[in-house]
Amino acid sequence: MAQVLQEKDSVRLRKVLLQLLARSESDDCLLCDSGGHMLALEGASRHDPFLISALGAGVFGASRELARMLGENEFSAVLHQGERKSIFLRAVDADTLLVMIFSQSANVGLVKLYSTPAVEDLRQILADIKQGPPVGDTEDSRPFVLSTETQLFSLRKE
Amino acid sequence: MSFVNFKKREVQFKIVYYGPGLCGKTTNLQVIHRLINPEARGDLTSIATAGERTLFFDFMPLVAQAIEGYQTRFQLYTVPGQVMYNLTRRLVLRGVDGVVFVADSQWSKMQENVESFANLEENLQLQGETLQTLPHVLQYNKRDLPDVAPVHYMEFMLNHGAVRQSSFPAVATTGEGVFEALNMVARQVLHKFMIVHSRKEEGVRELALV
Numbered sequence: 001m002a003q004v005l006q007e008k009d010s011v012r013l014r015k016v017l018l019q020l021l022a023r024s025e026s027d028d029c030l031l032c033d034s035g036g037h038m039l040a041l042e043g044a045s046r047h048d049p050f051l052i053s054a055l056g057a058g059v060f061g062a063s064r065e066l067a068r069m070l071g072e073n074e075f076s077a078v079l080h081q082g083e084r085k086s087i088f089l090r091a092v093d094a095d096t097l098l099v100m101i102f103s104q105s106a107n108v109g110l111v112k113l114y115s116t117p118a119v120e121d122l123r124q125i126l127a128d129i130k131q132g133p134p135v136g137d138t139e140d141s142r143p144f145v146l147s148t149e150t151q152l153f154s155l156r157k158e
Numbered sequence: 159m160s161f162v163n164f165k166k167r168e169v170q171f172k173i174v175y176y177g178p179g180l181c182g183k184t185t186n187l188q189v190i191h192r193l194i195n196p197e198a199r200g201d202l203t204s205i206a207t208a209g210e211r212t213l214f215f216d217f218m219p220l221v222a223q224a225i226e227g228y229q230t231r232f233q234l235y236t237v238p239g240q241v242m243y244n245l246t247r248r249l250v251l252r253g254v255d256g257v258v259f260v261a262d263s264q265w266s267k268m269q270e271n272v273e274s275f276a277n278l279e280e281n282l283q284l285q286g287e288t289l290q291t292l293p294h295v296l297q298y299n300k301r302d303l304p305d306v307a308p309v310h311y312m313e314f315m316l317n318h319g320a321v322r323q324s325s326f327p328a329v330a331t332t333g334e335g336v337f338e339a340l341n342m343v344a345r346q347v348l349h350k351f352m353i354v355h356s357r358k359e360e361g362v363r364e365l366a367l368v
Contacts, residue, residue: 002160002169002355010165035253036217036233037161037170051203054217054233058205061249062214144169144355146348149223152341154195 005039005129012125017042020118024111026102027085031122032057034095045101056099060089077115079108090115092122159253160351169224170231171347172253173340176278177260178270179211179239182299182330186260187216187234189336194220212238215250224348232344239274248281256347257294258339260330261316263306268315275316289319293346296325297339302332 028043032053205214224230328335
């Protein structure tokens with residue numbers, strides 16, 4: 001099965017992420033799943049969001065295993081602090097992760113503080129998505145059609 | 159688990175290269191990175207030890223011309239092959255849509271191949287998946303080395319399920335068998351996606367290979 005984000009879901013997620021971005025003064029707010037797929041992104045920095053999703057999911061998955069080793073259910077959040085940039089990862093639900101990238105000018109306390117209500121809102125939206133109609137039964141649905149391109153992946157020209 | 163974003167008109171799939179240590183999983187990604195159109199791929203990122211053994215995973219996103227009206231992204235991952243990193247392999251397998259199992263063709267590596275394949279099945283079961291339903295192909299790598307098992311023997315050892323999977327003899331360092339395996343697993347992933355999500359079967363058309 002695929003995880004499906006309808007247009008109206010994207011709009012709801014965007015609203016929450018934009019508000020979080022403004023309040024926390026972060027550079028980027030990104031939502032990804034535990035498999036490393038990027039679900040939503042808001043922000044202006046030029047980091048590769050797909051790579052951040054893959055690495056973020058990996059880091060958080062590893063920290064979850066560490067938590068289990070220590071007898072915790074999970075570490076609900078992970079913070080990596082650098083001199084100029086920092087990254088804050090927080091579980092939204094069992095399969096989804098909020099990643100916030102922020103600069104030295106932002107306050108880590110505010111990042112943590114404002115992430116709490118945002119995570120609540122995101123959790124509700126994701127729950128609604130999971131209970132929503134399957135793909136094919138919504139206004140966004142059009143049948144998927146495989147491309148007739150002869151090459152699936154285009155190779156570098158010699 | 160594939161991911162569809164209707165607003166961005168984007169579909170994401172996850173393909174994992176699995177196999178024993180030093181079988182050539184990272185080499186597959188390096189060759190794809192080298193040969194594919196740079197506009198169709200992102201950077202190849204490796205989390206490796208100082209000795210260039212994969213510690214967590216390698217990662218590279220590809221953009222394909224696959225589904226009309228959608229940007230189709232295939233996120234390629236490798237797992238660390240060394241036995242002790244099983245927990246890491248489980249993490250990387252999360253949400254997988256397709257697997258390329260890379261086997262080392264050398265006689266001396268046959269037991270490791272079999273153990274790694276069994277480990278793949280076991281780890282998939284832990285996340286409720288099975289090779290019976292998960293798109294996957296086999297790649298018999300290092301065919302250029304002197305002491306290699308015949309392909310039919312490798313088929314007997316690794317490809318003996320009720321349904322025979324596509325398999326490809328390969329020399330990953332030269333690119334032989336690399337795109338063949340990638341294309342086949344990608345095509346299988348797409349077809350499974352179409353079957354699950356397309357209500358109108360007439361919309362499904364044949365997809366040509368590279």
